[in-house]
Amino acid sequence: xxxxxxxxxxxxxxxxxxxxxxxxxxxxxxxxxxxxxxxxxxxxxxxxxxxxxxxxxxxxxxxxxxxxxxxxxxxxxxxxxxxxxxxxxxxxxxxxxxxxxxxxxxxxxxxxxxxxxxxxxxxxxxxxxxxxxxxxxxxxxxxxxxxxxxxxxxxxxxxxxxxxxxxxxxxxxxxxxxxxxxxxxxxxxxxxxxxxxxxxxxxxxxxxxxxxxxxxxxxxxxxxxxxxxxxxxxxxxxxxxxxxxxxxxxxxxxxxxxxxxxxxxxxxxxxxxxxxxxxxxxxxxxxxxxxxxxxxxxxxxxxxxxxxxxxxxxxxxxxxxxxxxxxxxxxxxxxxxxxxxxxxxxxxxxxxxxxxxxxxxxxxxxxxxxxxxxxxxxxxxxxxxxxxxxxxxxxxxxxxxxxxxxxxxxxxxxxxxxxxxxxxxxxxxxxxxxxxxxxxxxxxxxxxxxxxxxxxxxxxxxxxxxxxxxxxxxxxxxxxxxxxxxxxxxxxxxxxxxxxxxxxxxxxxxxxxxxxxxxxxxxxxxxxxxxxxxxxxxxxxxxxxxxxxxxxxxxxxxxxxxxxxxxxxxxxxxxxxxxxxxxxxxxxxxxxxxxxxxxxxxxxxxxxxxxxxxxxxxxxxxxxxxxxxxxxxxxxxxxxxxxxxxxxxxxxxxxxxxxxxxxxxxxx
Numbered sequence: 180x181x182x183x184x185x186x187x188x189x190x191x192x193x194x195x196x197x198x199x200x201x202x203x204x205x206x207x208x209x210x211x212x213x214x215x216x217x218x219x220x221x222x223x224x225x226x227x228x229x230x231x232x233x234x235x236x237x238x239x240x241x242x243x244x245x246x247x248x249x250x251x252x253x254x255x256x257x258x259x260x261x262x263x264x265x266x267x268x269x270x271x272x273x274x275x276x277x278x279x280x281x282x283x284x285x286x287x288x289x290x291x292x293x294x295x296x297x298x299x300x301x302x303x304x305x306x307x308x309x310x311x312x313x314x315x316x317x318x319x320x321x322x323x324x325x326x327x328x329x330x331x332x333x334x335x336x337x338x339x340x341x342x343x344x345x346x347x348x349x350x351x352x353x354x355x356x357x358x359x360x361x362x363x364x365x366x367x368x369x370x371x372x373x374x375x376x377x378x379x380x381x382x383x384x385x386x387x388x389x390x391x392x393x394x395x396x397x398x399x400x401x402x403x404x405x406x407x408x409x410x411x412x413x414x415x416x417x418x419x420x421x422x423x424x425x426x427x428x429x430x431x432x433x434x435x436x437x438x439x440x441x442x443x444x445x446x447x448x449x450x451x452x453x454x455x456x457x458x459x460x461x462x463x464x465x466x467x468x469x470x471x472x473x474x475x476x477x478x479x480x481x482x483x484x485x486x487x488x489x490x491x492x493x494x495x496x497x498x499x500x501x502x503x504x505x506x507x508x509x510x511x512x513x514x515x516x517x518x519x520x521x522x523x524x525x526x527x528x529x530x531x532x533x534x535x536x537x538x539x540x541x542x543x544x545x546x547x548x549x550x551x552x553x554x555x556x557x558x559x560x561x562x563x564x565x566x567x568x569x570x571x572x573x574x575x576x577x578x579x580x581x582x583x584x585x586x587x588x589x590x591x592x593x594x595x596x597x598x599x600x601x602x603x604x605x606x607x608x609x610x611x612x613x614x615x616x617x618x619x620x621x622x623x624x625x626x627x628x629x630x631x632x633x634x635x636x637x638x639x640x641x642x643x644x645x646x647x648x649x650x651x652x653x654x655x656x657x658x659x660x661x662x663x664x665x666x667x668x669x670x671x672x673x674x675x676x677x678x679x680x681x682x683x684x685x686x687x688x689x690x691x692x693x694x695x696x697x698x699x700x701x702x703x704x705x706x707x708x709x710x711x712x713x714x715x716x717x718x719x720x721x722x723x724x725x726x727x728x729x730x731x732x733x734x735x736x737x738x739x740x741x742x743x744x745x746x747x748x749x750x751x752x753x754x755x756x757x758x759x760x761x762x763x764x765x766x767x768x769x770x771x772x773x774x775x776x777x778x779x780x781x782x783x784x785x786x787x788x789x790x791x792x793x794x795x796x797x798x799x800x801x802x803x804x805x806x807x808x809x810x811x812x813x814x815x816x817x818x819x820x821x822x823x824x825x826x827x828x829x830x831x832x833x834x835x836x837x838x839x840x841x842x843x844x845x846x847x
């Protein structure tokens with residue numbers, strides 16, 4: 180286990196243990212890893228040895244309690260590992276008998292903790308000796324931990340370091356280990372108080388030939404009095420900058436920036452420490468007279484800065500990584516959900532872009548009634564993710580409902596067709612029998628009756644065919660004409676014999692209700708299920724342990740179908756109860772649902788008609804009129820124009836309802 184590169188500190192990592200642990204054989208493994216172990220039997224030996232870690236077993240604990248004339252207590256400075264069955268305060272506990280794998284892992288953790296404690300103590304002593312710069316270092320640490328942008332963070336590190344050490348120039352390198360076989364050093368930033376120059380990031384090979392490469396490879400700092408006086412060194416100073424600008428580098432301190440694993444993640448280079456601040460090194464003569472070496476007074480403080488920088492850089496990278504991971508998860512989730520609904524692929528991404536554009540327009544509009552509600556960067560991020568995830572709840576809607584293209588299922592329609600064809604066949608048989616009787620009784624005075632009977636049968640056969648055509652028309656998800664509605668009642672009243680000769684309706688009550696749906700293909704219950712996607716979305720989002728800056732996402736997404744007048748769902752909220760981000764999303768959601776490409780059950784409408792519908796909804800107090808006007812006047816809708824939201828080849832494979840369209844049935 181690699182614990183520290185500090186050889187002096189490593190020598191202090193003494194592990195004391197009791198006789199039971201000695202029988203486990205684990206100390207042999209520790210010895211192989213160059214860790215010293217000593218078996219102790221009493222409190223005096225513990226005090227004499229002053230170990231970094233004490234491993235307690237029952238026998239040793241009993242003796243320590245006896246030596247203490249009571250109950251032995253763990254010193255604060257000592258890391259203690261104890262068997263889990265022992266009644267003693269410890270830092271870590273291991274299974275009885277010292278299971279090797281668990282014990283080794285706990286030993287590593289305890290020693291790491293000890294090392295960190297010692298390093299913290301060393302740092303504290305260094306800072307205590309530098310009372311003048313103590314507050315400055317504390318302020319720097321706070322500032323670095325608070326900085327959210329990586330580039331701004333790097334600038335802050337160099338700026339504060341130069342002030343701390345009274346340096347004229349400084350550079351910061353970061354390691355690029357993406358290609359493990361070809362690691363590189365990236366010069367991310369450089370500052371120089373004496374000259375102005377154009378800076379661009381540069382890439383350097385990671386090897387011992389350069390000062391920064393040597394420090395990065397070996398993890399050791401270099402303190403050089405004069406970079407032009409390097410004899411018999413594997414590394415040399417790169418004078419390209421000096422040659423190009425006429426500048427003269429002299430003293431240099433290069434520090435490795437190491438993370439908590441001891442891995443080098445970057446290099447800090449401080450150049451030309453001056454006797455006094457604000458001296459402009461405009462000539463070689465001024466440089467020789469004013470530049471001094473980095474001594475023991477300033478080096479510890481710059482090491483502390485490097486340590487703080489490591490934590491801050493790692494934190495920024497971790498935060499950026501988490502943000503990237505979360506963003507990727509959201510996008511992948513939305514893409515996966517939209518695969519269930521290929522007819523509206525890209526809807527959630529378009530709505531998110533529209534929402535952000537409208538929210539920013541609201542900021543610029545400076546409407547006085549919204550000054551206290553304007554969305555800052557945090558709220559904009561919440562709005563974006565809420566918009567992306569607002570339809571996630573469609574996973575809770577049955578596939579049979581989402582894919583119900585017409586009022587009857589295919590099976591239901593086939594059954595009705597069978598009934599009609601069976602009734603027609605029965606009538607055809609009756610007509611044939613009547614014709615046979617007429618033929619056999621030719622010249623009979625009843626022939627006219629038979630002819631009338633045949634005509635009636637033929638009329639019924641034709642009527643049944645008309646019934647079938649009416650059923651097919653009524654089954655389409657279009658507006659149902661009143662005449663067709665009355666025909667359905669007639670069809671329902673028509674009875675015909677089934678397979679068993681029992682008279683039954685051509686369409687039963689359930690089928691009549693389905694065919695009588697005035698518009699679309701869904702019944703009231705199915706419409707309710709479609710609208711339940713909002714509740715499913717909210718329930719799903721509430722299961723995510725959001726950070727404080729994203730904690731409002733469930734509330735925002737859950738209210739995107741609420742209306743200002745309280746007629747929305749699922750809660751019937753009114754103006755002041757609906758979050759402003761949700762009101763923004765509602766306008767954008769309706770616009771996209773209206774203007775999106777044609778769907779099997781509705782046509783896309785042009786912008787002019789969409790704007791008219793939005794205005795009408797605002798006049799009816801269902802939408803926020805200010806937002807509707809701003810959406811149209813500032814041409815927010817152009818943000819999605821000509822953007823590709825559907826991946827090439829993502830074609831529609833089957834009919835799907837889109838869960839956000841059903842508020843618009845009366846307008847489309």
